[in-house]
Amino acid sequence: MTFEMNNLKWIIKEATADEVKQEFGDNKNDDSYYYGITTLSKQRILINKEITIEKQKQTLYHELMHCYIYSYITDNLGSIDEETFCDISAKSHDIIHEIAFKYFKNR
Numbered sequence: 001m002t003f004e005m006n007n008l009k010w011i012i013k014e015a016t017a018d019e020v021k022q023e024f025g026d027n028k029n030d031d032s033y034y035y036g037i038t039t040l041s042k043q044r045i046l047i048n049k050e051i052t053i054e055k056q057k058q059t060l061y062h063e064l065m066h067c068y069i070y071s072y073i074t075d076n077l078g079s080i081d082e083e084t085f086c087d088i089s090a091k092s093h094d095i096i097h098e099i100a101f102k103y104f105k106n107r
């Protein structure tokens with residue numbers, strides 16, 4: 001599914017756990033497990049399709065928050081204080097939940 005944020009066209013794709021891990025550029029042979037990843041240079045979100053639908057939703061909300069920050073705020077947020085975090089969350093909530101609703105509507 002594609003969507004736009006601040007004139008940037010993004011795509012959400014289902015992926016295997018290995019594909020998500022690969023996107024992280026992680027060559028470690030350990031037990032690290034990856035649920036999803038947002039890649040600004042590709043304007044793409046990968047969601048691990050091997051996890052439960054509830055965890056996929058939680059992961060998509062998380063990844064859409066990265067997407068919102070990259071699209072509207074900065075490529076490198078660094079650490080922020082609680083008030084700033086709450087403000088970003090409040091402003092992004094409806095946008096993120098509308099996209100997630102559309103993504104999961106027919107699943």
Ligand SMILES: [Zn+2]
Pocket residue numbers: 062066
């Ligand atoms: Zn993250």
